[in-house]
Amino acid sequence: MEFDFQYAxxxxxxxxxxxxxxxxxxxxxxxxxxVGGLVLAIVRLSRQPILSTLAxxxxxxxxxxxxxxxxxxxxxxxxxxxxRLNGFxxxxxxxxxxxxxxxxxxxxxxxxxxxxxxxxxxxxLNYSRGATWRRIILPQTPPIVVPVLAxxxxxxxxxxxxxxxxxxxxxxxxALKEASVTFRYLETITLVGLLYGVMSISASLAAQNxxxxxxxxx
Amino acid sequence: MxxxxxxxxxxxxxxxxxxxxxxxxxxxxxxxxFFAGLSLLSRLWVVRMIATTxxxxxxxxxxxxxxxxxxxxxxxxxxxxxxxxxxxxxxxMNFGAYGAHIVRSTIQSVDRGQWxxxxxxxxPRALAMRRIILPQAIIVMIxxxxxxxxxxxxxxxxxxxxxxxxxxxxxxxLVGHTGLPGAVYSAVxxxxxxxxxxxxxxxxxxxxxxxxxxxxxxxHAREG
Numbered sequence: 001m002e003f004d005f006q007y008a009x010x011x012x013x014x015x016x017x018x019x020x021x022x023x024x025x026x027x028x029x030x031x032x033x034x035v036g037g038l039v040l041a042i043v044r045l046s047r048q049p050i051l052s053t054l055a056x057x058x059x060x061x062x063x064x065x066x067x068x069x070x071x072x073x074x075x076x077x078x079x080x081x082x083x084r085l086n087g088f089x090x091x092x093x094x095x096x097x098x099x100x101x102x103x104x105x106x107x108x109x110x111x112x113x114x115x116x117x118x119x120x121x122x123x124x125l126n127y128s129r130g131a132t133w134r135r136i137i138l139p140q141t142p143p144i145v146v147p148v149l150a151x152x153x154x155x156x157x158x159x160x161x162x163x164x165x166x167x168x169x170x171x172x173x174x175a176l177k178e179a180s181v182t183f184r185y186l187e188t189i190t191l192v193g194l195l196y197g198v199m200s201i202s203a204s205l206a207a208q209n210x211x212x213x214x215x216x217x218x
Numbered sequence: 219m220x221x222x223x224x225x226x227x228x229x230x231x232x233x234x235x236x237x238x239x240x241x242x243x244x245x246x247x248x249x250x251x252f253f254a255g256l257s258l259l260s261r262l263w264v265v266r267m268i269a270t271t272x273x274x275x276x277x278x279x280x281x282x283x284x285x286x287x288x289x290x291x292x293x294x295x296x297x298x299x300x301x302x303x304x305x306x307x308x309x310x311m312n313f314g315a316y317g318a319h320i321v322r323s324t325i326q327s328v329d330r331g332q333w334x335x336x337x338x339x340x341x342p343r344a345l346a347m348r349r350i351i352l353p354q355a356i357i358v359m360i361x362x363x364x365x366x367x368x369x370x371x372x373x374x375x376x377x378x379x380x381x382x383x384x385x386x387x388x389x390x391x392l393v394g395h396t397g398l399p400g401a402v403y404s405a406v407x408x409x410x411x412x413x414x415x416x417x418x419x420x421x422x423x424x425x426x427x428x429x430x431x432x433x434x435x436x437x438h439a440r441e442g
Contacts, residue, residue: 064415076393190287196283
């Protein structure tokens with residue numbers, strides 16, 4: 001089996017379209033995961049025992065079951081209840097919910113690092129609990145949270161390949177569709193691996209720089 | 219639940235395959251992790267470079283892409299592997315790459331003074347590694363690799379795309395027969411959770427035990 005460079009060159013534009021979809025899915029997914037993770041972390045640290053327990057179980061459940069099955073659940077079960085969403089939306093929701101369970105731990109750790117005295121000082125200064133969260137606690141989290149979130153974003157970027165299984169034409173999906181017609185799996189899958197590799201490795205290097213940047217400022 | 223007993227039994231048989239695949243992939247991942255992890259600490263730059271290249275390739279692409287590669291590309295070079303073997307190979311190599319950094323970082327977390335004492339006692343480097351450093355590092359590794367096992371268990375679901383008859387694949391077949399995705403995928407999720415939750419609890423218990431007994435904390439960041 002020879003690697004056909006001409007064929008590889010010919011399918012590259014289609015794969016790059018796939019890369020765009022992959023990047024879109026990652027961006028939307030991480031946006032949901034950041035909001036979801038923050039909400040989960042706040043609920044978990046709240047003084048409502050029932051809500052806090054629910055948040056813990058949510059995290060355990062989403063972290064201890066495969067993302068692939070969660071995606072199948074969203075994609076195949078929701079339409080039965082009349083909720084029709086296309087593969088992309090299902091995939092983004094799935095990625096977001098799954099990664100929320102992980103990002104919430106990041107936020108929780110960052111919030112717990114803030115000295116208790118700041119809560120007490122806020123109470124002494126007559127800040128309401130909501131205002132303490134908004135004005136005092138949350139503004140201090142980015143330096144701790146951002147580098148870790150960057151790593152999760154890279155993880156999600158790679159894992160978004162699973163969306164190919166629910167009909168999304170992202171990078172892997174596009175390649176598999178192409179290969180199912182031409183049977184040239186060598187070129188297609190190799191190119192997919194190369195594109196994922198180049199992008200995620202350079203993103204990792206950027207994330208490392210981000211980490212040292214924040215470490216210096218702390 | 220809405221599923222009948224034979225249908226549950228069908229899924230549980232899929233779970234047996236899932237466990238079997240995970241139990242095969244895990245020792246392979248361990249072996250690869252130690253090999254690559256120790257290579258990262260080698261004094262020869264060629265060895266370090268080869269290990270780094272391997273690790274970056276496997277960490278840089280997703281496991282699903284690697285599974286497709288093993289399943290579709292290797293046969294083109296006349297390497298025909300049964301789906302289960304192809305799957306175990308891909309998972310073992312993928313998790314071995316992540317595990318290599320666990321091995322490296324835990325070895326490096328052992329106090330440098332121990333190396334110095336060993337060399338003061340005239341111990342060769344290899345012997346010091348085996349007798350002094352590794353036993354301490356392995357204690358820290360245990361819960362970390364426990365977590366890797368749970369990750370592998372979850373990742374076996376990816377093998378459903380290459381027709382390995384594990385739990386997720388069994389679920390797909392059952393949906394085809396019954397047309398009840400809600401009941402079937404709920405059952406599949408419950409079975410995964412019922413398996414990995416006790417495992418996760420045991421890992422946490424072990425971690426706490428090791429921490430109180432040896433006073434070491436194993437922290438190792440790993441995305442997703």
